[in-house]
Amino acid sequence: MFRVEEIHTQVTDKIVSQGVSELVRIYPLDDIDETGLPETWNFNGTCMPKIYANRAKEYANFKVREDDIWVVTYPKCGTTWTQEMTWMIVNDMDFNKSNSKDITERIIFFELNGMVELESWDAFKALEEQKSPRVIKTHLPISLLPRDIWKKKCKIIYVTRDPKDVVVSFFHHFIGMTPYTGTIEEFIEGFLTDQFIYCSFWYHVLEFWMIRKSENVLFITFEDMKKDLRTVIDKTCLFLEKKYKEEEISKLIDHLSFEKMKANPTCNNQGLVKCLYGILEREYKDETAFQFMRKGKVGGYKKELSLDYVQKINLKTREIFLPHGLNLYCR
Template structure:
């Protein structure tokens, strides 16, 4: 019988493997195209999308190590498309029998803590967490494009809920959000320069069009896998959208719940105005990133009219016409 390697030899071997992987990753990162960003450490072109440079190692770790379960529910989105809001809705739907609406963790925790981002939190600092102890269904979120999700997500029966927002309001919301960072305040970027980058696709998790169309295509070809929601539809009829969402993720409302007004109660709790006024969403800080209050601003449809000039609109409209032509996807730009 062969002798097993001693603990010290095994440890040395493991350290050498980790060191080799670290060197390979550093060489990869050094070889990728890079662009300056109006906030943060810039963006790096990886698998045809512009990934925030500070998150790229986390994204790669997520791709290499995450093993999806069929019961997982994953919220996907482009930044500033209604992510924080939809997390609150999904968490409340899934946990409605575990927590009363008067004792829900939403009252004391921002929804990013309850539905963590893969690339910001779960695989933070390139760590490989043990997720086996998490209760089912596990709730996660990501800004990573569909084509770059781990194969285990694409090939499992887990459900993906994607929320998109019209490009004008998405851009303005990104601009206001980024302006809260010290990097932005020292960068000297203008809104017009950001519009240019947005139209070139060189912004966080961009291009905007390929991100949206990737999930849109999958939702049309595999509607049992991906539910495609629009921010503007949530604003127009939240109660109806909550029922649709609950059905899709496998937590439909019973007739008795509907008679008791449970759907309407969740709709009231998860309205943007109520969530925005919760103390937890007005104070405190999410991780090492932004103050919680940054995640809820106006939330209006059509606020772009107060920020975008005619020349900016011309560039954006040209991009939209070119990139979304014949896709079957359209956007709502004005208040519902």
């Protein structure tokens, strides 16, 4: 089902030397039917940890439920924000449950066991125990997702973000949650050459944009959510066939504010940070620990990226997106 290619470059070898999992590139060998992509489409390989490759077939063969709702993003594109919005809409605005049960329990991170070694928790078992409809989080590209999704036409909410903001946020995430100690310049070079996990960012986005008109796909952007969250909520409600009163929508908008979510222990993913600190044998202290929800701004990259890297990222965006008619983030 997959061809796995080892990656040995200066970038990846340095990552491994710092204690981060060895990386490989995974190519699908089977025909992935019914995605809505052109029949002639050729999938690029996806950079993933070697431990994921050992389970890639298992993830691809996972049996989904027809009413599953998948929140799909490249990392650091507004995943947690979209998860909480989606879960609340699906679950009849159950604020009590949201504020009492951690988001990592309400919404399972599908491939987490393929990213880090977890002996005491299994995503498949957790998903099996969840009642329908399930909201499921994943960062997997089309080529690695369960084939059953396309056969059963599960609903997919796809969120993307300006790659310049993505790479800065992803760098801080990587520094905060792995043993990686490289510079931001080294990280960007890896991102640009598809040598970090889940890369390529650009093909991840492009493929979902190409199927955005499918009835089971909602394609939204982080920037749209920041600019007009109400409109995105309305689109999501329509997509999920849900309808709510004005006061319920207003309460949801307040609940989803960055400040409220960052301060909310059931929404801010600090439980996941604590878990990973334990695996890395780091001491967790609230005042010094990495904050999963960092700044949540549009254009924050301007304070951290050099003009040279801004131009390099914009150039790659144009080279991959424009030939297919996508002009998103091309400036």
